[in-house]
Amino acid sequence: MSRHDVSCSRALAAWAVALAVGASAAGAAPLTMLGADVSSVQRTQDLGGRYFDAAGVARDPLDILKGIGVNYVRLRAWNNPASGYNNKAKILAYAKLVKARGLSLLIDFHYSDTWADPGKQFKPAAWASHTISQLQSDVYNYTFDLCSSLKAQGTTPDSVQIGNEINVGMLWNDGKVVNNNFANLGLLLKAGVKAARDCNTATQVIIHTADADSDANARWFYDGITAQGVTWDITGLSYYCFWHGSLANLSSVITDVRARYRKPVVIAETAYPFTADNADGEGNAVGGTQPCAGFPATWAGQAAEFTAVQNTARTAGALGVFYWEPTWYAIPGNGWDPANINGTGDQWDNLALFNWTGDLNPSARWTP
Secondary structure: OOOOOOOOHHHHHHHHHHHHHHHHHHHOOOOOEEEEEEOHHHHHHHOOOOOEEOOOEOOHHHHHHOOOOOOOEEEEOOOOOOOOOHHHHHHHHHHHHHHHOOOOEEEOOOOOOOOOOOOOOEEOOOHHOOHHHHHHHHHHHHHHHHHHHHHHOOOOEEEEEEEOOOOOEOOOOOOOOOOOOOOOOOOHHHHHHHHHEEEEEEOEEEEEEEEOHHHHHHHHHHHHHHHOOOOOEEEEEEOOHHHOOOOOHHHHHHHHHHHOOOOOOOEEOOOOOOOOOOOOOOOOOOOOOOOEEEEOHHHHHHHHHHHHHHHHHHHHOOOOEEEEOOOOOOOOOOOOHHHHHHOOOOOOOOOEEEEEEEEEEOOOOOOO
């Protein structure tokens, strides 16, 4: 794929602009958290990967993203990943670069040495045999330590997630919700929330699930933790149209959880493919030439879908939208598996906002 091979669709571009104008005309409050999760970018740059803006100029990826509207960076925190990415030292180093550019910082605590999501919430190896009482201390101490270390170097997190996509709990099996019993999860969440607030009272606490697909699922979860006395500041949802359904459904869920829990909502993750092709030997997480109706897997289609998500979130009253891993393009050595980072490929190479030579989708924008 050449740097200037841009197959733009004028119809899609015009439609995206019309959507943006329509949302603005409707008087919706602007999005204030315009975010990007760039947790894999350190590894890419350490391996010599480069990023080019829409004019083909090589620049730091943070500067490129800031130039197209990003004001917030999300970094995942893994306790002791085999690869070192993203442990405490890596987070502290990159947080300095984020804050030096005037960008806000969100730390996404997975409470794991590897990926935590709705299908898996593995304990860190160091906590594997710990009881629920010990795990409460673990969560508190780990959260407080990382937050305090960031604060000490002048990069206090503006917000934190206590868990990542914890649809049925975290730190399984102790913190897993079984038979509608939220008691243990409530204890763990309260420990994390307390640590974040003890570190810095202004840091906003996000509780994040991938429940944008179902209002019933969202109510079940957030009602469950509310009954346990868990408090939080922002409700976080993941939304990927190919997994979570229509934009109309997304709007309904945002509207309901905003009203029901009286808290702002942020789309903590979203993304869309720009191609159906694969850049490496690792199968793509999402394939197809048009994973969601109306949005082809092209640069123009990717940009239009991202615009549509932002407009839907804005109109429904959400606070912001984060694109997940826009900078994770395929580069040898930056695989998906932290235990075999050199020997695995990138399952996200067709969903990044940069193509396989590090060139930016020229139509991609974050818009307030």
